Amino acid sequence: SQQGEEDPQALSIQEGENATMNCSYKTSINNLQWYRQNSGRGLVHLILIRSNEREKHSGRLRVTLDTSKKSSSLLITASRAADTASYFCATVNSGNTPLVFGKGTRLSVIA
Amino acid sequence: DTGVSQDPRHKITKRGQNVTFRCDPISEHNRLYWYRQTLGQGPEFLTYFQNEAQLEKSRLLSDRFSAERPKGSFSTLEIQRTEQGDSAMYLCASTYQGASTGELFFGEGSRLTVL
Numbered sequence: 001s002q003q004g005e006e007d008p009q010a011l012s013i014q015e016g017e018n019a020t021m022n023c024s025y026k027t028s029i030n031n032l033q034w035y036r037q038n039s040g041r042g043l044v045h046l047i048l049i050r051s052n053e054r055e056k057h058s059g060r061l062r063v064t065l066d067t068s069k070k071s072s073s074l075l076i077t078a079s080r081a082a083d084t085a086s087y088f089c090a091t092v093n094s095g096n097t098p099l100v101f102g103k104g105t106r107l108s109v110i111a
Numbered sequence: 112d113t114g115v116s117q118d119p120r121h122k123i124t125k126r127g128q129n130v131t132f133r134c135d136p137i138s139e140h141n142r143l144y145w146y147r148q149t150l151g152q153g154p155e156f157l158t159y160f161q162n163e164a165q166l167e168k169s170r171l172l173s174d175r176f177s178a179e180r181p182k183g184s185f186s187t188l189e190i191q192r193t194e195q196g197d198s199a200m201y202l203c204a205s206t207y208q209g210a211s212t213g214e215l216f217f218g219e220g221s222r223l224t225v226l
């Protein structure tokens with residue numbers, strides 16, 4: 001089963017604009033992770049945020065976590081055509097459980 | 112290249128045939144995961160190993176599926192009597208397990224097409 005639900009399912013923006021993707025989940029988590037997947041390729045880890053953290057930055061990425069609302073957002077600033085990919089959130093429910101992925105947001109950045 | 116390696120990258124087979132996929136994880140990683148992904152969906156967990164022990168299997172893993180990780184190194188995923196519904200990308204990932212599940216390192220996947 002898939003716990004996370006990303007929103008929107010698809011997003012199309014112009015190069016240079018910011019892209020925001022949201023993820024909602026159902027149960028308590030240990031941490032939440034975001035991954036990127038180019039078409040037909042494997043997934044690449046972007047960032048991990050723990051349940052006791054509220055915000056994290058990595059380069060042009062900003063992730064927030066609101067455990068009271070069971071939601072997270074991924075912001076990509078100053079998007080580039082190379083950011084075109086699918087983005088997935090994944091949750092860890094307790095210490096050693098496997099990652100549970102959402103269905104993803106397909107981002108298209110138009111040059 | 113010290114990343115996760117999967118073989119073959121593509122496999123086309125006829126319904127009823129058996130197929131086997133291999134995954135070579137990053138060498139120091141003790142945990143290895145198999146996921147399945149269909150078009151437009153996120154990866155779905157199938158099974159995982161810690162060293163050579165298979166610790167959890169999803170209900171998605173029917174009795175036609177079997178996975179092994181002999182000696183805690185590479186892993187194989189075998190699908191017997193393939194069905195058209197088995198067509199998917201099979202993803203392998205590895206990690207060094209600490210106190211909680213952290214970043215997974217994925218291979219490029221093995222795409223299966225069952226005709």
